[in-house]
Amino acid sequence: MKSYDRFSGTVAIVTGGGMGIGATVARALAREGAAVAIVDLNGDAAQGVVKEVTESGGKATPVVANVGNVADVQRAVSIAVQEFGGIDYLVNNAGVVIYGEVPDFAEADWDTVVDTNLKGQFLMAKYVIPEMRRRTTGAIVNIASVQALISQREVAAYAASKGGIVSLTKTLALDHAKDRIRVNCVLPGSVRTPMLWHAAELAPGDPEDTIEQWGKIHPRGTVIEPEEIAAVVLFLLSTDASAVTGAAYVADAGLSAQAAF
Ligand SMILES: NC(=O)c1ccc[n+]([C@@H]2O[C@H](COP(=O)([O-])OP(=O)(O)OC[C@H]3O[C@@H](n4cnc5c(N)ncnc54)[C@H](O)[C@@H]3O)[C@@H](O)[C@H]2O)c1
Numbered sequence: 001m002k003s004y005d006r007f008s009g010t011v012a013i014v015t016g017g018g019m020g021i022g023a024t025v026a027r028a029l030a031r032e033g034a035a036v037a038i039v040d041l042n043g044d045a046a047q048g049v050v051k052e053v054t055e056s057g058g059k060a061t062p063v064v065a066n067v068g069n070v071a072d073v074q075r076a077v078s079i080a081v082q083e084f085g086g087i088d089y090l091v092n093n094a095g096v097v098i099y100g101e102v103p104d105f106a107e108a109d110w111d112t113v114v115d116t117n118l119k120g121q122f123l124m125a126k127y128v129i130p131e132m133r134r135r136t137t138g139a140i141v142n143i144a145s146v147q148a149l150i151s152q153r154e155v156a157a158y159a160a161s162k163g164g165i166v167s168l169t170k171t172l173a174l175d176h177a178k179d180r181i182r183v184n185c186v187l188p189g190s191v192r193t194p195m196l197w198h199a200a201e202l203a204p205g206d207p208e209d210t211i212e213q214w215g216k217i218h219p220r221g222t223v224i225e226p227e228e229i230a231a232v233v234l235f236l237l238s239t240d241a242s243a244v245t246g247a248a249y250v251a252d253a254g255l256s257a258q259a260a261f
Helices: 020-031 043-055 070-084 107-135 156-176 194-202 207-217 226-237
Strands: 011-015 035-040 059-064 089-092 138-143 181-188 248-251
Touching: 011 020, 011 070, 011 107, 020 035, 020 043, 020 059, 020 089, 020 226, 035 043, 035 070, 043 059, 059 070, 070 107, 089 107, 089 226, 107 138, 107 156, 107 181, 138 156, 138 226, 156 181, 156 248, 181 226, 194 207, 226 248
Parallel strands: 011 035, 011 089, 035 059, 089 138, 138 181, 181 248
Antiparallel strands: none
């Protein structure tokens, strides 16, 4: 494994850090020296990642919170500040998908998807940016999806929320360049996580075979591993990306580059 130390002595918040991409990002940041607040609705999952990180000598704390709820977000930010002294990095990663065509899609399901995926990123930025200003610098990475650019059937709420993240990212980048805060987003293709597994379970047949088939849709023939997305996230947070802000960084293994012919 490559050994870097780009985040030594810094503090990061990772939302949805209990599983999948968020857990992988949290572990990677901790390995490179950041203290990580792992914010997740699922307390057991957050606690599990904290245990792994602390057992391997890193620093992390769990926060059980819903990113779509303002009181939860305020509490999450103040716990990170109290435990670790401030905030340098935010990874807005928590997300959910609910499938269905719009006429049959419950309003409550629209709210769940948009409140988690888009409003959650707004609320986290709202309360984290003042903390970054106190440190006179910071970096934010918002996790969108390649579905912000290209779509599939039955994902109206999810795709709309992900398109919104790209727009939110650009405005945040412009507004906070003066604060020396960079804001970028990442647009992954299909990534092997519990979310992808859950989607595969909804399809007919064996979920392993379904994921293999989805992999074949990507030009290289396989789905993306969470570590590959974490590498892009850490690059964008790091000073290696000092010239990058307001970017929608596509990490889809070529999925959106191809036409159907
Ligand atoms: N897996 C993919 O193929 C894929 C592709 C493109 C984009 N993404 C995006 O990447 C992000 C992470 O996806 P994943 O595949 O790792 O998902 P996952 O379902 O495997 O993990 C998501 C984590 O977020 C947490 N979470 C959900 N709602 C929350 C809320 N309201 N508040 C706090 N925590 C909450 C869950 O408990 C879970 O730990 C999401 O934004 C997702 O949309 C995933």
